[in-house]
Amino acid sequence: TQLLxxxxxxxxxxxxxxxxxYCNSSSVFSSLQWYRQExxxxxxxxxxxxxxxxxxxxxxxxxxxxxxxxxxxxxxTAAQPGDTGLYLCAGGAQKLVFGQGTRLTIxx
Amino acid sequence: xxxxxxxxxxxxxxTGKRIMLECSQTKGHDRMYWYRQDPGLGLRLxxxxxxxxxINKGEISDGYSVSRQAxxxxxxxxxxxxxxxxxxxxxxxxxxxxxxxxxxxxxxxTRLTVL
Numbered sequence: 552t553q554l555l556x557x558x559x560x561x562x563x564x565x566x567x568x569x570x571x572x573y574c575n576s577s578s579v580f581s582s583l584q585w586y587r588q589e590x591x592x593x594x595x596x597x598x599x600x601x602x603x604x605x606x607x608x609x610x611x612x613x614x615x616x617x618x619x620x621x622x623x624x625x626x627x628t629a630a631q632p633g634d635t636g637l638y639l640c641a642g643g644a645q646k647l648v649f650g651q652g653t654r655l656t657i658x659x
Numbered sequence: 660x661x662x663x664x665x666x667x668x669x670x671x672x673x674t675g676k677r678i679m680l681e682c683s684q685t686k687g688h689d690r691m692y693w694y695r696q697d698p699g700l701g702l703r704l705x706x707x708x709x710x711x712x713x714i715n716k717g718e719i720s721d722g723y724s725v726s727r728q729a730x731x732x733x734x735x736x737x738x739x740x741x742x743x744x745x746x747x748x749x750x751x752x753x754x755x756x757x758x759x760x761x762x763x764x765x766x767x768x769t770r771l772t773v774l
Binding site: 560584652 | 663692694699700701702703704707715717749751760761762763764765766767768
């Protein structure tokens, strides 16, 4: 069974700081996805990484897929209150496995 | 209009009652999924369907059943609700084929409370 572990589970920082969230597994994934979920809503896809070592940028968010395709990271530069939410990584071909999520709070 | 809709959005029921949660989509996707979300546990797959004639159990299917009435409709039933089924329930869809990586499109969720 493929499992994804996210760390940290909770992170509270001040506006303007940088942060990194990790998604790790002992299994190889053909691709990994990152979602953001806000209260009262369903998760929304941010990005899919496919190639080992791949780096994708979405404004102030940088996503990286590990060379061995067993892990991924999300780095946010100069965090803003609008970045607050639950960040989920997920992977799998026929059906997705989700990490338990990182709840991020950016304080003004 | 939302691509994936769920009804109801909130439901409070009593132990032993039968409950149906409904999901409709206008994305034209063949694949549909039901997940449950509990604090600290992420999303766990209950059932999934790759087309109208295909239904598969996920990791936590006990106590649940599903029906795929059409390509656009996928419903989840709790035959006899129990308090530990209190959770957020999400429906999702995905496309499949060359260039697709099973990215999921989620509905807004149903908050179910079983007393």
